[in-house]
Amino acid sequence: MSYSLDHVISMKDFTREMIDEVLELAEKLEPFARGRPCRMLENKLLALLFYEPSTRTRLSFDAAIKRLGGSSINFGMVEASSVSKGETLADTIQVVSEYADAIVLRHPKEGAARMASDYSSVPVINAGDGEGHHPTQTLLDLYTIKRESKLEEIDIALVGDLRYGRTVHSFAYALSLYGVNIYLVSPPQLQMPQHIKSDLVHRGITIRETNNIEDVLGKIDVLYMTRIQKERFAEQSEYLAVAGSYRLGSEMLYSARENLIIMHPLPRVNEIDASVDATSHARYFKQSFYGVPTRMAVLVKLLGVKI
Amino acid sequence: MCVKKELLVRPIEHGTVIDHINAGQALNVIRIIGIAGSTGSVVSIAMNVASKQMELKDIVKIEGRELSSKQVDKISLISPDATINIIRNYDVISKYNVELPEEITGIVRCNNPDCITNSDEPVASSFTVTKKPVILRCKYCDHIISEEIAEQLI
Numbered sequence: 001m002s003y004s005l006d007h008v009i010s011m012k013d014f015t016r017e018m019i020d021e022v023l024e025l026a027e028k029l030e031p032f033a034r035g036r037p038c039r040m041l042e043n044k045l046l047a048l049l050f051y052e053p054s055t056r057t058r059l060s061f062d063a064a065i066k067r068l069g070g071s072s073i074n075f076g077m078v079e080a081s082s083v084s085k086g087e088t089l090a091d092t093i094q095v096v097s098e099y100a101d102a103i104v105l106r107h108p109k110e111g112a113a114r115m116a117s118d119y120s121s122v123p124v125i126n127a128g129d130g131e132g133h134h135p136t137q138t139l140l141d142l143y144t145i146k147r148e149s150k151l152e153e154i155d156i157a158l159v160g161d162l163r164y165g166r167t168v169h170s171f172a173y174a175l176s177l178y179g180v181n182i183y184l185v186s187p188p189q190l191q192m193p194q195h196i197k198s199d200l201v202h203r204g205i206t207i208r209e210t211n212n213i214e215d216v217l218g219k220i221d222v223l224y225m226t227r228i229q230k231e232r233f234a235e236q237s238e239y240l241a242v243a244g245s246y247r248l249g250s251e252m253l254y255s256a257r258e259n260l261i262i263m264h265p266l267p268r269v270n271e272i273d274a275s276v277d278a279t280s281h282a283r284y285f286k287q288s289f290y291g292v293p294t295r296m297a298v299l300v301k302l303l304g305v306k307i
Numbered sequence: 308m309c310v311k312k313e314l315l316v317r318p319i320e321h322g323t324v325i326d327h328i329n330a331g332q333a334l335n336v337i338r339i340i341g342i343a344g345s346t347g348s349v350v351s352i353a354m355n356v357a358s359k360q361m362e363l364k365d366i367v368k369i370e371g372r373e374l375s376s377k378q379v380d381k382i383s384l385i386s387p388d389a390t391i392n393i394i395r396n397y398d399v400i401s402k403y404n405v406e407l408p409e410e411i412t413g414i415v416r417c418n419n420p421d422c423i424t425n426s427d428e429p430v431a432s433s434f435t436v437t438k439k440p441v442i443l444r445c446k447y448c449d450h451i452i453s454e455e456i457a458e459q460l461i
Contacts, residue, residue, distance in 0.1 A: 010449075088428050111423040111447025115430050130421050132448055166449075195451075 007117040007124045010133040011170040016177040025297035033292040041070035047100035048074040051107045060291035093119045123302040134167045140294040144287040157183040157216045160226035162192040176203040183216045184209045187242045218255035225264045250275040322370040324392040333365035335457040339381045416459045422448040
């Protein structure tokens with residue numbers, strides 16, 4: 001059954017049916033993401049409000065609207081906008097929602113997108129709110145698995161900072177809708193919070209925990225790497241020791257299943273050695289590309305276009 | 308032999324008795340009601356009193372005061388079993404249990420410093436409330452407050 005979306009703020013607002021619908025739509029739109037001419041969103045204007053730096057998210061939304069025949073506006077650098085004069089986000093949103101047909105927002109404060117949706121007369125898409133949600137990242141991650149592996153009954157390892165990164169929490173929740181087996185691989189100080197693990201177990205999925213990436217490499221279909229951030233550690237030496245033990249090199253992949261895919265939301269620092277790029281397992285650049293059809297699907301859904 | 312029972316605090320003529328307050332929370336209830344040393348009202352506080360229902364409880368009696376619905380909502384967050392008795396001429400003319408609202412707005416501060424509600428935006432904090440135990444979840448940033456709720460009351 002088709003549903004309508006008002007805003008895209010958090011993965012918690014999505015049911016499995018809603019996710020499936022977006023992923024199916026993304027697949028139909030993929031040829032347009034690769035350049036086939038399209039006027040589906042002609043005359044639609046997307047506002048890109050980025051209060052924090054972004055490369056992939058910003059460019060892929062821009063590519064998505066333009067490849068579908070629409071266009072985009074943005075306020076450039078925050079320093080050059082009214083924000084530097086002290087304008088509230090609530091005011092900016094009320095102004096911009098009169099200019100554009102939808103708003104993509106990245107903001108340093110958690111809950112900013114939810115608040116923006118209270119003030120906006122057009123759909124708001126959360127493109128990251130501080131440590132909070134980033135739902136289109138989760139959707140594109142799911143789409144990557146669907147396209148490059150399969151979404152059901154797979155074994156997946158989530159590696160790195162599983163404590164603070166809430167996008168990895170919402171990714172885990174979304175995966176739980178697909179009955180996967182999850183391995184959590186992180187240093188003890190960055191383990192997934194207990195309440196999230198219990199929630200996942202209640203949802204009927206199997207979770208196993210380890211702090212050694214090599215324990216899981218031969219047992220999984222999907223390896224999802226994340227960045228371990230320096231600022232999470234009190235001591236630089238502690239960070240270096242942990243970061244070093246979560247570095248994936250091509251020499252470690254000898255035991256990997258043939259169909260293993262390796263994902264990373266990027267940017268990577270040194271979690272994945274460049275030697276992995278040439279292996280048949282690397283999918284992180286493709287994953288970045290899949291951001292375009294996935295975001296196209298979200299835009300088409302939000303702007304109510306039937307295809 | 309008959310054991311003479313004595314009242315811990317004397318009855319009040321007009322005002323409010325808040326009974327079945329969670330043991331140890333009476334001073335927070337006083338803070339919610341806005342009673343300060345200079346208030347002038349007669350206020351009696353009993354703490355850690357034996358109770359049939361809840362083992363130990365606190366009681367607060369205030370002369371000449373009735374509570375606003377916002378104050379009752381705040382009390383419900385720190386003492387979900389509290390009862391409010393309205394007293395006129397030494398009689399209880401009305402008695403009710405506090406009721407935890409399903410959603411609260413503008414009465415508790417989010418304890419996440421990075422939450423949008425802790426910025427200069429014109430937005431009031433808002434939480435969904437689950438009961439037993441009381442857990443507040445911020446509508447905006449999803450952070451959970453389950454302990455020391457009294458510390459976050461606005």
